[in-house]
Amino acid sequence: MAKKSFSNDLLRDLHSESLLTDIVPQVEESTTLSALNTIELDRLSSCEAVIEKGLNTFVEVGNALFEIRNNKLYRDKFTTFESYCRDRWNLKRQRAYELMDAAAVVNTLSEISDKNEQDSQASIVVPTKESHAAALSKVPEEFRSEVWEKALEKNQSPGKVITAKMIDNIAKELGNISIDVSPEIEERKGLVKQIREKVKKAKLDQILVEIKGEFLIENDLVSVWQSLNQDSSEITETYKAYISLGQAEELGLIRKA
Structure with missing residues (x-):
């Protein structure tokens, strides 16, 4: 299977937020190289077929990456999941985890929607845009369903369209829910800002x-x-x-x- 590239620009990520995870080294979990059995090879092939379709299907791709990571289906050729993403798909560590997080949010909301149907309650329309799922992933898990339902309600009003910013604002309005932004991320943002300011003048x-x-x-x-x-x-x-x-x-x- 040919290596698929998701970037036509070698240094495009220099201008994107994905640089944040490259400023501070990340620890990669190392796995000993070992052959996959027939079942594992079949699962790896199925997962990679999903990924190769493209990143537009973020839920399917996120789920496929999650299965490959959790079951270490990369270990026949790669010692870490991060090196597998980088060398197999030209996919940066942060991007892979963003896709998995977004998929996890949709999966959770789908489970809630299914449960509501079983209990004869109104089902929930799950996010179809990755930006919406990504915004919800920053909200504490116990509040995500409520925040998303409020966003859907606002979406019914004329001129109101769901955006990541709307989701953030709803989360803050509901009981002063704090958006999950770790000190490490804030620190990295500051470091990146300093570099970009200097690069402009270099x-x-x-x-x-x-x-x-x-x-x-x-x-x-x-x-x-x-x-x-x-x-x-x-x-x-x-x-x-x-x-x-x-x-x-x-x-x-x-x-x-």
């Missing part, structure tokens, strides 16, 4: 971008790179080269905001 040759040999080899760019840089050095997977932000922009590796 000269384009003051910050370097690393080009790895494994990227050049994987994308058949070895001869192109050697010709471009008039470099006859042997390029292996451990090869590293550094270019300035100005050069990275010229090569189209950075998307301007």
